[in-house]
Amino acid sequence: MAEYLIKNGFVFDPVQGIKGDKTDVAIKDGKIVATTALSSPKVIDAAGKTVMAGGVDVHAHVAGPKVNAGRNFRPEDKLFGYKAQTGIERMQGGFSVPTTIRTGYNYARMGYTTVMEAAMPPLYARHTHEEMRDTPILDQGAYPVFGNNWFVLEYLKNHEIENAAAYIAWLLRATKGYAVKVVNPGGTEAWAWGLNCDNVHDPVPYFDITPAQIIKGLIEANEYLGLPHSMHMHANNLGNPGNYTTTLDSFKLSEGIKPNSKFGRDQVMHHTHVQFHSYGGDSWANVESKAKDIMAYVNSHDNITIDMGQVTLDETTTMTADGPFEHHLTELNHLKWANTDVELETGSGVVPYVYSPSIKVCAIQWAIGLELALLANDPMRVFMTTDHPNAGPFIRYPRIMKWLMSTEAREQQFDAFKHKDKVIDATNLAGIDRELDLYEIAQMTRAGPAKALGLAHMYGGLAPGLEADVAIYDFNPNEPYAPDDIETAFGSAEHLFKTGVQVVRDHEIASNGNKRTLWVNAKVNENPQVMRDVKEKFLRYYTVTLNNYEVTGHYLPNPYVIEVDATQ
Amino acid sequence: MAIRVNLITGRTIQQGVSMEAGKEKPAYTTACGIIELDPTDFKKLGAYRNTNVRVTSSYGSVVVKAVEATQGPHPGVAYIPMGPWANMVVNPNTYSTGMPTFKGTPVEVEVAKNEPVYSSLELVRKACRGELA
Amino acid sequence: MTKTVTDVICPFCGTLCDDLEVVVSDDGKELLEVYNACAIGAEKFLHSQAKDRITRPRMRQEDGSWKEISYDEAVDYTAKMLADAKKPLMYGWSSTNCEAQSVGSEIGEAVGAVMDNTATVCHGTSLIAVQDIGIPSCTLGEVKNRADRILFWGCNPAHAHPRHMSRYSIFPRGFFTGKGHTGRKVIVIDPRPTDTASLADVHLQVEQGRDYELLSAFRIAFRGEQLPDVVAGIPKEQIYEAAETLKSGRFVIIFFGMGVTQSLGKNHNIDIAIAVTRDLNEYTKAAIMPMRGHYNVTGSGQVWGWLYGFPYAVDLSRGFARYNPGETTSNDLLRRDEVDAVFVLGSDPGAHFPFSSVKKIYDRPAVAIDPHETPTTEVCNVHVPVAFVGVETGGCAYRMDNVPIETRKVVEPPEGMMTDEEFLKHVLARIKEIKGE
C-alpha cells in the first residue's frame, strides 16, 4: 500500500490533544504511523488546511428495510436530484433517502469514514447487510433492536440478566450486529395492537413488564457482556410536548450502573436524537425547550452520552422502529405512511415530513438541537447527528457545524423564521453566545463517538496505531471566514483517506474504498435454556425456520469481527 | 350463435403445475388453452362442454376449449387461465400505469368445433409470423 | 443411499416456504423426492430433473430452427446486442436471486438499459399506490400470531399461493391465536366464488371491475355515513355488516392480488384499499399486504430500491435512474416502440404479456435466459438455459412481506451449465471489453 505524508496542516485531534497545531500525519499500511516510519511517501501539502480524523457517525438510518421503504415509496425525493455515473462513480439518486451508492460517496465527501446503521430489525438483518455491502467506502455496523423483542420481554420480566445476555450474544451473532439498540421499549410491541407505552412505567400489554424494567435490564445485560458499545437508547414518548420528563426518567435508570467494558467507553447508556426528547409544554401550542434540564442532567452524569438529532429545516423522510410515533405523525401531516410490524421482534414506520422555517414548532425543534450541543460541558459525550434522515439528511452536518460555530449564522437563521419572536420565547438559544471551535467539533464528530462505540482503538483520532482515516479540508482556521465558508469547506473534503486508501482526491471520489462491516462476536457460557427457548419460538411462532435465520457468508464480504469474551 | 361475456384471467393451480412442468408440454395447453364458462352461458351458447370455441375481442382472437366453470357460478363472466391464450385477446391498454387491463375484457365467444387449439409455442410462433387465421 | 436436505426454500411463489425437505442421491446429482411443498413447488423441483431439458445455449437460424451454440457465443451475442442498442429493455428479474439482480443492474448501468421486473404486470400498480399513500403492513408471522380478521380481496391463494392459508393466514395457531381457524373471521371479495371463498365466513361477489367503488363504500360505512342501496352489486346491509366485522377485530389483515391490480382503476384500487387499512387503524390494528407472485419479484424491487430508489420500471438510459410507470414500463415501452433490443431473464413475457407486446419482442433482437423452453424463448434470437435458482444454486430471495431468505442449492445442475449470476458476469465483462474499459 502507498505511504502518505500529510504535511503542515492545522491538525485537530482530541485523542492526542492537538488543537490546531501544525503537525504532520503519516500513513502506512492502512494505519497512522510515526512520521519516521515512512520510507518514500507521497506528500500531501496541507498547509493552510484543516486536518482531522475521518468522521464517525454514531446514529444514522442508512441501510435496511425501512430505509429502502423510504426510498421506494418516495420517487418524488429523487426527481431531478440524480447524479449521473462518471468515471468510477456509479449512478446516484435521492435527497433525504439517498441510494446506497450516494450514501457512501456523500459521507466521504464530508470526510466521514465510519457510519453506524441505527436500527436493524433482526429478521431483516440480511437485507441490512446487503445494503451495507453496496454502500461504498464506509466502515459500517448495524444495531439490532431489542427493546420489544419477546425473548427480552420474557427474560427481563423476571430480571433474568444472564439469559437476556446469552440471547443478546446469540442474536448479535445470528444477525452480525454491533450493539444493543432499544426503540420505544415496550411501545412498539404495544403498537402491534394499535397501542403505545407513554412513559417508563406504562406496562406492555400481555407481557406484564414496564419500559423501565426493559431499559434497566438491557443496560445490565449489556454490561454483563461487556460489549464495545453501551445500550443505545431511543426512549418512550418521542416527539411529544412535555416528554422531557420521560427522558429524564429514562436517564435515571442508568444511575448506579458502572461500565464493564475493556473497550474504553465510560457510558452505560447512549441516548440518541435527544432533541426529539427535550420538549416542555403540554401541547403544540405551548411546546418549549427543556434542553437546559436535559443538559443539566447529562453534564452531571458521566455514564451517559447523547447525540443531537438536529433538525435541519429540510423536507425529509422520517423512519423509525417507533411504530406508534409514525402513525401519530401521519395523523398530523396526512402524508403517506408505511408501517411494518415484525414478528416477535419489532416494528417500524416511515412518513415524509417537511420541517418548514415558517412553522413555529419546526423552528423550536431546530433551536433545541443546537442548545443540547451548546450547553454541553463535555463535547466528548454529545455527538452531532441529524438522526438521518429523521430530523434532516446527513449532508447537512457542515451546516450544523456552521450553526454551532457561529452566532452570526444562528442569528441569520432566526431572522429567516416566520415566528421568530415566539421561537425565541420558547427556547434558550438566542441567549447562548457560545461558539464551538474545531477541536470541540472534532470531539463531537470523531473522538467522542468513536470512544462511545468502543472503537477508540481504531477511529476518532490521528495517533499512531489508529486506522488511517484522515480528512483534509480546505479551511484555514487562523484566517477570517464567513459562516458559510465553514459549510462549504466541510461539505467537500479536499482529500480523504480511508484505512490508508485515498478515496477523495481534489474533492472528487477517487476510489470505492475497502469497506468493512463491523460486528461483535460475544462468547458466553453455554446456556441450554436460552437455546431451548430459541428453538421453541422458531418452531411455534416464527415463519422462518431457525436454520434459515442466521446471516452468513457473502452478505459480509469484508467483515471485521470484534471478539468479546463474556464466559466466566 | 355467439355470446358476449366479460373475460377475466388469473392463476389456477393446474396452470401453475403445468407451467413448472414445461410450457411446451400438452398438459399446459390442457390447463390454460381453455375458457371457463358458467352453465347459463353454455346454455346461451348452445354448446356442449369441452367444445372448441373462438374467443374474440377488439384486440385479437384465439381458439380454446370451453369447459364448465370450476369456481362458479359467475354468469356473464368467463375465465381463461393466465397464459398465451388469454393474452391473445386481453385489453393491452395500460392507462399509463404500465399494467395492461388483464381483467375485464368484453369478448365474443362462438363455437369453433373444427378449429384446433394450438400449443403455447405454436400459438405464439404462428401469431408472430402472421400465420393465424 | 440418499440424503435429505431440510429447511429448503421453495422458489415458486412469494410465500417463499422454507420448510421443504428434499431427498437427493448420495452424489448430490439427482433429486428424488420433495416433501412439504405444494403441488406447484414440488413440480418445480422435480422438473429440474427432466430428461429432455435443454442444457446448452441455442441460436435461432434463418429457417426458424435452433442451432446449439457455446456459452461464449451466447455471451458475445448478448453483450453485443446490449452494447449496440440505444435503449435496450432488460426485463424479468423475478425468478432469480438478488446476486444475479445485482450483476444485471451493473450491466443495465453500463448499457443504459431500462430495467423492469414482473411487477410491471403483477403488483406494479400496488407499488404506485404505495408511493401515493404508503402502506401499513407487517410480516406474515404477525398475521399468524395475532390476526383475527382475514380479508382476501381479488386474490385466490387456494390456487396461486397454495400453502399461504395453512402457514400464515387462515389456519395456523400462533401466540395470540391459539384457536387457529376458529378464532378468525375470513372474508373474501371476488367476482367469482373461488375455492378460497369456499373457506370464508363471508363472500361478497363484487361486480367485476367495481372494486374501487366497493372499497370506497367500506370507508363510508366505517364513518357511519349513508350508502346508496347497492354498491358494486353488493347490498348496503352486507357492506355495513362486513365493515363492522372488520372494525370489531383485534388485528385485521387485508391480502390482495391481481383481481384488483389488473382491473379497471389498477393503482387506485390498491390506493383505496390502503386507505381502508389506514381508516381501520383509527379503530383497531390493521395491516395490508400484496400477494406477490414470483418468489423473488420483491427482491428485485429491493435491490433496485437501494441502487436506484425505484422498485421497478427504472430507466437508466441517460446515465441516471428515472421512473414513471406508463412511460418506463415494459408494455408501454414495447407498445410505443421506445426500445430497440430486449433481454429477458427470470420471467416469461411471451406467455404473460398481451400478444401485441410479444410481437414487439419478436420484431427486435432479443435474448432469453431461462431454464425452460417457453413462449419467450420462442420469440427470441438466442436462448440461454441456466441452472434453477433455489434448486441448483442458492442466493437471496425476498418473501412477499419483504423478509429476505437465503435459498439453498440442493442438487448439482447438469454438467457445464451456468447460473444466472455466472452468465451475467461474463456478459458484463464482455460489455466492458467492448466499451474499452
Added chain:
Amino acid sequence: METVTLTIKNQPELFLEAETIAPDAFAGKKTEEIADLTVYVGRERHRLGDFFEISGKAGATPEETKIVVNGDLSRVKYIGMKMTGGEVVVNGNADMYVGAWMQGGKLTVNGNVDAFAGTGMKDGELIIKGNAGNYLGAAYRGDWRGMQGGKIVVTGNAGSDIGTFMNGGEIVVGGDADVHVATHAEGGKIVIKGNAKSRVGGQMVEGEIYVLGSIDVMMPGFVYREDVDVDMDGIKGRFALYEGDLGERHRKRKGQTIYAKLYQRIEA
C-alpha cells in the same frame, strides 16, 4: 418578443428527449448555440440541430422568447418542460410531458399530446387544441403536490387520471374524460364539458369538479345536496351539487366540514 422557429427534419429512431425546447434554455442564445443544445435518443447524446431546422433568434430572457415548433413531434418528449416564461407554439402532435412542471408562460399545442402533459404544473397556461392523453395536470408519482396553479385548456378529450393530487389551478376539458378525475385532490377546479365515465372525485378532499355531460357511475361517497344555478366562464345552467368524498378526511372551518364539490349539469 423574438421568435425561434424549429422544424423537425429528421425523425428519431426511437424517441427524442428534448427538454431543452423551452424559452429558458433558448434565451440569450444565437441560432448556432440553440442548435448545439443537447437532446437524447436513448443513451445517445445529440444536438438539437441534428433533428431540427432552426431559424430566428431568441430574446434576452425567457419572457422575451417565443418558440414555434413545426412538424410531426409525436416522438418528441418534454417540450416546454419547466418553462418559466415566454411562449411555445407546437404545430403538430407532441409526445409525453408537454409543459410538465411548467412554472409560467404560455404553451399552445395545435394537435394532440400524449400522457403526463402539465405534470406538477405550478403556473402558466397550457392550451391543447386537440386531445390530451392520460395524467393531464396530475402529480408526479408519489408527490402529494400535484398541479398547484395555472390553467390547462384541452379542446378535445382527455384520458384517465386528470388532476390527480391537484391542489390549485384549473383544468378545462372540452370533450370527454376517461376514468379517475381529481383523485386525492385538495383544491383546484376541473371542468369536463363532455361526458365522464366513473371514479369522478374518488378520495377527493377539497376542490371543485364540473361535469356538463353524463357520469357513467357515480362514486358512492358523493351525496346529492341541492340544485344550483351556475354562471361561470361562459358555462351557464342548472347543476346538481354533490359533496364528497364522504369516506375521506376533511378539514373543518367554523365548525362546518368542507367537502369537495361535484356539479353536474341537469339543464343548459
